[in-house]
Amino acid sequence: MxxxxxxxxxxxxxxxxxxxxRSGKNHxxxxASRRTQLREKGMKSFSRAIEKKIRAYI
Structure with missing residues (x-):
């Protein structure tokens, strides 16, 4: 599960x-300035170390 x-x-x-x-971006x-809001808006990549752990978990 x-x-x-x-x-x-x-x-x-x-x-x-x-x-x-990233968490904490809904309301x-x-x-926060408009620039900050737009910068934080999209999807972010994981670090290589964490990505490795997630791939092993999946």
Whole structure:
């Protein structure tokens, strides 16, 4: 069951990299500048070490 939970939170790119969305970006962002909000908006890549652990887990 836990593997499904992980798969819901990550996406695979065409090249096989893993991407995820950072937490804490849904609301209460009014104090952050527009630039900060836009920069944090997209998907982020995992570090190589963590990506290795996730691949072993999946």
């Amino acid at each position: 836990a593997r499904k939970a992980v798969l819901k939170r990550i996406k695979f790119t065409g090249g096989g990299k893993l991407r995820h969305r 209460l962002n009014a104090k």
